[in-house]
Amino acid sequence: MKKLLLIPIIPFILYATTIKVATYNVDNLFDLTLNSTEYDDYKPNRHNWNNNTFSKKLEHITQVICDLNADVIALEEVENPNALKKLQSSLNRVGCSYPYSAITDKRGSAIQVAMLSKIALKKSRDIVVSNSKSDRNILDVTLKSEPKLHIFANHWRSKRAAESARLKYAKALLARLQKLPKGSEYIILGDFNSNYNECTNITAKSNDTGGVCGIDTILQTYYKKRLIKFRDKDLPKESLYHYNLWSEVDVRKRWSHDFYGKKSALDSIIISPSMVNGKGWEYKKGSFKVFKKAYLFQKRRKSNLNRWVYKNGKHMGKGYSDHLPLYAIFTTSNATELKHETFLDRVWKLFIPKVESGDNVLTKSEVNLEEFLKLKHLKSPVLLKDVCLLYKRGDIGVIKSTPNSRSVTLYKSAEGLEEGMCYDFKVYKKKRYYKLEEITDLDIVANKKTVDINDYIPTFSSTLMRSDLNNIGEIVKEIHGIYKDRYIRVGAKRYRLFVKQKRKGLL
Template sequence: MKILVLIVLSISILFGDKTLKIATYNVENLFDLNKGDYRYEEYKPNGKSLWNKKNYKIKLQNLSHVIKDIDADVIALQEIGSLQALKDLRFALKQKGLYYKYYDIADKKTTAIKVAILSKVPFVYSKELSVTKGYKYRNILEVKLKIDSKDLYIFVNHWKSKAGPESMRIISAKALIKRVKEIGYDKNIILLGDFNSDYEEYILFKRKRKHNDTSGKTGINHVLKTLKQTQSADKVKYTKNSFYNLWYDTKTENRYSYIYRGEKEALDNILISQSLLNKKDISYKNNSIKNFNKSYLFKKKNIYRWQTTNGRIRKHKGKGYSDHLAVIAKFVVR
């Protein structure tokens, strides 16, 4: 019997489960110092706004400090200005001892800010998913990973802000779900990023009539079909062709990644396909969803965002991080 126990323990050590940490982080306007590309006025380099080498370096150091502390295996990023900015962030991380060998950015469309990804896990492929041909909508980044012969699809999103009505976010949601149907709902799929939508957007936006131009329909709840699974992960029941929003697997008071006028909001989300709930192959680790809410990321009761002055010309102060908190979840690879 003792010999059998030793054999079982040895097998567990050699062939035990692996944990995969996946995160998403809106870094708030990381622009490089190159001239000529489309960008916001206050990020034109070496001008009156003081977006210069000094402040750019501080921004890179501050963001890399956060990402180093998160230490995810895969991290999705939003509001990256260019491939150069992504490479500079990656280099800053490498200097801190965190090396992401694999990376990509959705930069085929000339939008001011783009989505990107950093990964310790190699890509089978990475490609852009076009939402529309116009420039109102940012492309979605699709990445396929293979982990111990198991496929995992990740889609990095940054949907239209609340400056636009819900119909604009539905357009992104429909493009996303069309691609999901091509892959198959039964596959291991993670949808994550800044959706500019709460996990219960269909309830919240009823109070904001300027957003509800869709007769109550929302992209995150109705198009991605997250309405029927609102329990914690250990209680949720399988619902065909639906996605489970991981925010339901933590306490209500912890479900936020953004603070607007004192109100906590969950604009950043991680949604998973049903196969990631079945405890086979790759699966979500229960109770692992959280926002990255270290004390240094707050100033009083607000998130310590990147600081600029007010006024006609906003000047960079060289302080702060991002106006969003990162969101993290863990997955078990069996």
């Protein structure tokens, strides 16, 4: 005789625990009911969007969510409650139950923002961005937990629209945040269609807001033109600033979206400052990750995502999404262990740091650029003094200490710096990328003198290209030649040109 064990379903209410929170743009989950709001290529029984391809889509999203195993997951591009219910049923069939859910209700919109949870939800509501069908609502959810935790799921307007379209979302969200009690703990996540450093690299076409951007300016994830990090100590106390968790990731790995090979960080998880103060809910430092299972990538082009395939006007029933999921871990237990200033950071203030140089350890409180270039790895932060910024484009820069010194590239770490200004830097990370010396993480310790950058930039000559001079990364001026197919021909020789400029180029 078979025996059946009955387990009563009791609402999952949190008190002291650890949870994983995630976000995933599922790339258009539409059901098979015609509502007249669908995108044309997702109308039922057209373009091969039928029961077979819909089932395959559900199967693939279910696989990702099960493997991710988050306690709470925000989902972007879900058509309606019925599509979400179908996904919940699919998850339940394979033993990945998410009994609690919420979804926005923007009438006339083709897609909504949704949330699945293993934890009971206390309440959910929509934050209305505008009355336009193009502007999706923001999902505002409160978990049934102690202490209270708010989660705001977003899907902002695409980059086909200028920045003013996304600014509306940021302002609507900020208005809601300002109404929360002081010290409230909350997570902001989703597909923002904005890079974490949107204002740093905004195009002229998108910049219709005078250099004001939603994610970094309005939500204040930037301060003094630099991404806020946990180690920053001079943040204004009265300001509603936020931490974007991309700040923990190596700059070369900051991407979650793949548009046919072009990588960007359109998705983010952003947290309130109250989640790093050692009280209540706490972010577990280092837990923010991009979910990168092998099946989410193409087999032939392993760096490109295995996105859902729509080819020749037909759904092929293959692939996943053009986004990767993000996740982070939060805890209410042992919060005192979650210090965000490392032991080495504190030692650096009091003692001499040790900097690894090959087999030797250099023990100095500061290094000059010549000594810095000899270091293969940094064992701890190092003070680099009297270096001058000669070139800056977006968050890329090049520094020298004297007109005759070698150059070092600031890779995605030049935000807030000015050409011609000299600085002292606290350097946290350096790398050698194809023989190019790079600093990828730094703080400004002091602003020093200003210099004429033309005194530091040599005029181009063929002798600068001698391999024994090791001039990789050098800035030069007055290159005269014929540019064609990524090469410039100067006299009888030709050289690869990586940055095309009229007066100077980065070689």
